[in-house]
Amino acid sequence: MKHHYADTRLVIFDCDGVLVDSETIVCRVLAEEMTRLGMPATAEELDEQFSGRPSKDCILDIETRYGGPLPQSYFNATESRIREAFHTELEAVAGIHEVLEKLQTTDLYTCVASSGPHAKMQITLNKTGLWDYFAGRIYSADDVGRGKPWPDLFLHSARQFDVAPEHCLVVEDSIAGVKAAVAAGMPVIGYSHNRARARQLEAEGARVIDDMQLLMDYF
Numbered sequence: 001m002k003h004h005y006a007d008t009r010l011v012i013f014d015c016d017g018v019l020v021d022s023e024t025i026v027c028r029v030l031a032e033e034m035t036r037l038g039m040p041a042t043a044e045e046l047d048e049q050f051s052g053r054p055s056k057d058c059i060l061d062i063e064t065r066y067g068g069p070l071p072q073s074y075f076n077a078t079e080s081r082i083r084e085a086f087h088t089e090l091e092a093v094a095g096i097h098e099v100l101e102k103l104q105t106t107d108l109y110t111c112v113a114s115s116g117p118h119a120k121m122q123i124t125l126n127k128t129g130l131w132d133y134f135a136g137r138i139y140s141a142d143d144v145g146r147g148k149p150w151p152d153l154f155l156h157s158a159r160q161f162d163v164a165p166e167h168c169l170v171v172e173d174s175i176a177g178v179k180a181a182v183a184a185g186m187p188v189i190g191y192s193h194n195r196a197r198a199r200q201l202e203a204e205g206a207r208v209i210d211d212m213q214l215l216m217d218y219f
Contacts, residue, residue: 052174054147095212151184
């Protein structure tokens with residue numbers, strides 16, 4: 001069924017959870033390392049709390065819970081374990097290669113706008129074979145003052161193409177990301193397999209799909 005957004009000129013993709021299946025890996029490692037430090041946590045709970053938010057905000061939340069600065073050993077362990085898991089386990093989100101191939105046959109602009117730092121996206125997008133689709137059109141929360149749920153990153157991305165917010169289509173998997181898109185005045189598609197998360201994304205203003213290839217119905 002076609003849901004054509006006839007006015008779309010730019011499709012803005014979040015990275016983690018939309019292009020690469022990295023959230024599950026990060027949340028699992030963080031939960032294990034937090035538990036080791038005496039802060040029992042589960043991957044599901046951290047996904048709920050941290051999804052789509054800049055890592056510096058997440059670290060502040062963990063430090064508040066810890067009651068002070070985290071030991072350097074925590075950062076060393078999480079960083080090396082996440083890097084190792086990305087190297088061995090990380091995959092592209094199912095169906096995203098087909099979506100990007102189809103987009104290349106249209107006259108729509110595409111870009112990435114992620115809460116993650118550039119260095120991390122370089123690793124994850126290269127590992128999953130997605131870097132070449134977006135090289136030179138990748139934007140991070142580090143490029144603007146405030147990350148999601150603020151609209152700054154999406155507005156910054158749209159300005160790079162001189163496209164008005166209402167002519168953008170954002171693809172997101174997090175509540176923070178959907179809030180940011182709505183605040184930017186941009187239509188937003190939510191992607192989630194989780195029914196509870198899907199309902200939350202809809203409540204924030206997204207149209208939700210559970211199969212990435214359904215995105216092709218929107219352009």
